[in-house]
Amino acid sequence: xxxxxxxxxxxxxxxxxxxxxxxxxxxxxxxxxxxxxxxxxxxxxxxxxxxxxxxxxxxxxxxxxxxxxxxxxxxxxxxxxxxxxxxxxxxxxxxxxxxxxxxxxxxxxxxxxxxxxxxxxxxxxxxxxxxxxxxxxxxxxxxxxxxxxxxxxxxxxxxxxxxxxxxxxxxxxxxxxxxxxxxxxxxxxxxxxxxxxxxxxxxxxxxxxxxxxxxxxxxxxxxxxxxxxxxxxxxxxxxxxxxxxxxxxxxxxxxxxxxxxxxxxxxxxxxxxxxxxxxxxxxxxxxxxxxxxxxxxxxxxxxxx
Amino acid sequence: xxxxxxxxxxxxxxxxxxxxxxxxxxxxxxxxxxxxxxxxxxxxxxxxxxxxxxxxxxxxxxxxxxxxxxxxxxxxxxxxxxxxxxxxxxxxxxxxxxxxxxxxxxxxxxxxxxxxxxxxxxxxxxxxxxxxxxxxxxxxxxxxxxxxxxxxxxxxxxxxxxxxxxxxxxxxxxxxxxxxxxxxxxxxxxxxxxxxxxxxxxxxxxxxxxxxxxxxxxxxxxxxxxxxxxxxxxxxxxxxxxxxxxxxxxxxxxxxxxxxxxxxxxxxxxxxxxxxxxxxxxxxxxxxxxxxxxxxxxxxxxxxxxxxxxxxxxxxxxxxxxxxxxxxxxxxxxxxxxxxxxxxxxxxxxxxxxxxxxxxxxxxxxxxxxxxxxxxxxxxxxxxxxxxxxxxxxxxxxxxxxxxxxxxxxxxxxxxxxxxxxxxxxxxxxxxxxxxxxxxxxxxxxxxxxxxxxxxxxxxxxxxxxxxxxxxxxxxxxxxxxxxxxxxxxxxxxxxxxxxxxxxxxxxxxxxxxxxxxxxxxxxxxxxxxxxxxxxxxxxxxx
Numbered sequence: 052x053x054x055x056x057x058x059x060x061x062x063x064x065x066x067x068x069x070x071x072x073x074x075x076x077x078x079x080x081x082x083x084x085x086x087x088x089x090x091x092x093x094x095x096x097x098x099x100x101x102x103x104x105x106x107x108x109x110x111x112x113x114x115x116x117x118x119x120x121x122x123x124x125x126x127x128x129x130x131x132x133x134x135x136x137x138x139x140x141x142x143x144x145x146x147x148x149x150x151x152x153x154x155x156x157x158x159x160x161x162x163x164x165x166x167x168x169x170x171x172x173x174x175x176x177x178x179x180x181x182x183x184x185x186x187x188x189x190x191x192x193x194x195x196x197x198x199x200x201x202x203x204x205x206x207x208x209x210x211x212x213x214x215x216x217x218x219x220x221x222x223x224x225x226x227x228x229x230x231x232x233x234x235x236x237x238x239x240x241x242x243x244x245x246x247x248x249x250x251x252x253x254x255x256x257x258x259x260x261x262x263x264x265x266x267x268x269x270x271x272x273x274x275x276x277x278x279x280x281x282x283x284x285x286x287x288x289x290x291x292x293x294x295x296x297x298x299x300x301x302x303x304x305x306x307x308x309x310x311x312x313x314x315x316x317x318x319x320x321x322x323x324x325x326x327x328x329x330x331x332x333x334x335x336x337x338x339x340x341x342x343x344x345x346x347x348x349x350x351x352x353x354x355x356x
Numbered sequence: 357x358x359x360x361x362x363x364x365x366x367x368x369x370x371x372x373x374x375x376x377x378x379x380x381x382x383x384x385x386x387x388x389x390x391x392x393x394x395x396x397x398x399x400x401x402x403x404x405x406x407x408x409x410x411x412x413x414x415x416x417x418x419x420x421x422x423x424x425x426x427x428x429x430x431x432x433x434x435x436x437x438x439x440x441x442x443x444x445x446x447x448x449x450x451x452x453x454x455x456x457x458x459x460x461x462x463x464x465x466x467x468x469x470x471x472x473x474x475x476x477x478x479x480x481x482x483x484x485x486x487x488x489x490x491x492x493x494x495x496x497x498x499x500x501x502x503x504x505x506x507x508x509x510x511x512x513x514x515x516x517x518x519x520x521x522x523x524x525x526x527x528x529x530x531x532x533x534x535x536x537x538x539x540x541x542x543x544x545x546x547x548x549x550x551x552x553x554x555x556x557x558x559x560x561x562x563x564x565x566x567x568x569x570x571x572x573x574x575x576x577x578x579x580x581x582x583x584x585x586x587x588x589x590x591x592x593x594x595x596x597x598x599x600x601x602x603x604x605x606x607x608x609x610x611x612x613x614x615x616x617x618x619x620x621x622x623x624x625x626x627x628x629x630x631x632x633x634x635x636x637x638x639x640x641x642x643x644x645x646x647x648x649x650x651x652x653x654x655x656x657x658x659x660x661x662x663x664x665x666x667x668x669x670x671x672x673x674x675x676x677x678x679x680x681x682x683x684x685x686x687x688x689x690x691x692x693x694x695x696x697x698x699x700x701x702x703x704x705x706x707x708x709x710x711x712x713x714x715x716x717x718x719x720x721x722x723x724x725x726x727x728x729x730x731x732x733x734x735x736x737x738x739x740x741x742x743x744x745x746x747x748x749x750x751x752x753x754x755x756x757x758x759x760x761x762x763x764x765x766x767x768x769x770x771x772x773x774x775x776x777x778x779x780x781x782x783x784x785x786x787x788x789x790x791x792x793x794x795x796x797x798x799x800x801x802x803x804x805x806x807x808x809x810x811x812x813x814x815x816x817x818x819x820x821x822x823x824x825x826x827x828x829x830x831x832x833x834x835x836x837x838x839x840x841x842x843x844x845x846x847x848x849x850x851x852x853x854x855x856x857x858x859x860x861x862x863x864x865x866x867x868x869x870x871x872x873x874x875x876x877x878x879x880x881x882x883x884x885x886x887x888x889x890x891x892x893x894x895x896x897x898x899x
Binding site: 236237238240241242243244245246247248251255256259260340341342343 | 676679681704705708709713721723724734735737738769789
């Protein structure tokens with residue numbers, strides 16, 4: 052059985068191996084499926100459903116979920132203006148994903164690049180970068196956001212910018228700490244003896260070792276950024292209605308929590324599921340990308356095959 | 357049948373891992389009497405530590421499982437006791453010391469506190485414990501014991517820490533002391549002292565000493581009887597001297613043959629012409645500390661120069677300075693007539709090809725996330741002029757064959773190899789750049805004896821075939837005896853003695869070299885006995 056399996060897998064090539072490793076971890080597999088759905092919603096949702104999502108229906112104010120009398124779009128209920136929740140969540144996926152992914156990716160790239168420099172180079176720049184991180188950390192992030200967004204127009208790009216800046220120190224410090232340790236490892240010395248350039252050492256030898264930690268932090272940060280964005284919206288300086296995000300939907304539903312829990316619950320569930328999926332996927336990725344650990348998935352795959 | 361102090365009968369232990377069940381030991385039986393030293397000899401993975409871990413209840417279950425056998429301590433089966441009963445025996449009647457004392461001493465408590473605690477958990481009053489601790493510290497030879505009570509583990513040297521562990525183990529006058537590789541992490545002179553201490557203490561207290569080791573020399577030095585293990589089974593047991601002289605099992609024979617330092621030293625050759633490498637008054641300071649105090653020597657083409665010294669002698673500092681991994685504080689490193697230390701990064705880059713290094717621990721010196729192919733071919737990514745990309749695959753296969761591996765191993769990752777194979781990969785990587793000189797920094801000291809012999813043979817073969825020169829750094833004298841042309845002995849950053857290998861071994865001039873030679877352990881118990889006598893009478897090693 053396993054014999055035939057291995058030959059089949061060989062023919063499938065890289066993509067096949069990827070799918071097989073993903074299938075070996077069922078949680079990660081369904082997490083990936085869910086994220087795929089979220090991404091598709093984010094891309095195509097507003098094109099199809101933006102009319103439905105903004106159409107008010109005052110008769111259906113706070114309509115309860117699981118009633119099909121108003122049509123399938125009202126399956127999750129409706130909000131305080133009678134707008135159906137399901138299409139709203141789907142449409143809001145775009146803004147939410149744009150802000151969260153944008154902020155996380157930006158802060159990760161900037162933070163970890165600075166961290167690599169600060170950790171690897173022994174020059175004065177390392178110290179300067181760390182002090183910069185300290186300055187950002189010691190400044191209340193919400194205050195910074197208020198100031199920046201007061202001066203600039205609250206658009207998606209500006210919110211991404213503000214959130215990214217406040218999250219940079221986390222990546223910066225983690226990366227630097229790990230680089231300081233990895234830099235002293237023997238295989239880095241071995242690479243230097245070979246005459247390997249600093250750039251290659253950093254990107255080929257150090258970054259792959261640090262990457263799993265960064266990805267794990269990034270997935271955790273995803274949820275934080277979504278909620279931070281909603282608190283900005285609450286203060287009136289984030290995304291403004293009629294634009295919608297999941298975080299904004301949660302905070303809009305807050306006054307009605309006692310009599311219409313579904314207003315906050317469904318978008319909240321979307322946030323939780325997305326973060327959870329990202330977490331599961333990152334845990335899987337950590338194992339799948341590490342040659343020393345990969346056998347765990349390969350073993351599981353064989354057992355199931 | 358007389359009762360033994362400790363007897364292990366038909367012990368089998370399995371470990372259930374994801375890759376299937378592994379039998380760590382199968383049907384192992386041995387016994388230990390009062391006042392006796394039994395050595396369990398084996399290479400890594402032979403299961404030599406498993407039976408000791410079973411005695412101390414240190415096996416994690418699961419994944420471990422004791423499938424059969426019994427462990428009798430004074431006639432009572434330990435395996436049938438409750439955990440509570442075993443805890444009372446552990447530490448009190450049966451004590452254990454480990455290889456790395458630093459990781460077994462808690463860094464946040466003073467050593468005095470830790471030794472006292474050992475006794476107070478077994479219901480000794482505080483005052484009594486303190487007095488006994490002081491007595492113990494004095495007995496194991498810690499200078500100024502009163503002050504030492506209040507010090508922390510990091511304030512002691514490696515040898516002293518092992519003495520502290522011994523003091524802790526002996527606190528409750530155990531009947532059995534289990535020593536798991538007690539001297540492997542120590543320098544040879546310190547090793548001799550610690551072994552002598554163990555022997556003395558055993559004679560005083562009459563305890564049974566169970567010594568787990570991979571080193572034939574340690575067996576020869578201290579053991580009465582020896583049990584040889586291979587792949588979880590006992591292949592041979594008996595009187596230590598008898599087993600050495602008449603090994604019956606082929607594995608034991610192989611192990612004894614592999615022990616280094618028995619071959620004839622290499623003939624002295626006159627090498628004329630310019631030296632390949634000339635190190636001139638090389639210095640390295642770290643703050644006020646002088647790691648290297650102006651060392652000078654040369655390496656001729658095709659020559660193997662060994663640098664021998666104990667830890668802290670500056671031998672690795674020298675290797676790093678020559679390669680400019682650390683910038684030296686002063687001196688010259690002349691490579692084919694040009695000073696490496698004055699070169700611009702660009703010139704240095706070209707020289708990198710010619711001098712390569714093989715590190716001590718291949719587990720750490722190979723990037724775990726790269727395949728063997730990537731590891732070896734990285735040399736050509738960095739130096740694209742050596743080989744066109746089309747030939748990489750072919751050349752990697754060639755190199756793997758050259759170091760004694762299979763070409764199809766190129767797709768695997770380092771963790772899928774054994775320690776010896778990994779070191780071969782590291783050597784193949786060094787060879788990929790077609791160097792003239794390879795610096796081996798303790799390249800074989802992390803390997804098992806039989807693997808060590810194979811790797812040295814490989815290096816020697818490459819020297820003959822490719823005309824390589826080696827700078828071979830080691831802490832162990834016997835290893836370099838069969839391999840080196842010249843030997844440099846270093847101590848605290850200085851070169852103490854330099855000479856042809858035969859001269860260093862047969863007629864050492866300096867006292868330090870003599871002490872090093874006297875402290876190194878010969879696998880032959882008879883030779884070792886004579887050496888020990890000489891050591892005592894000449895007082896070369898102060899206790």
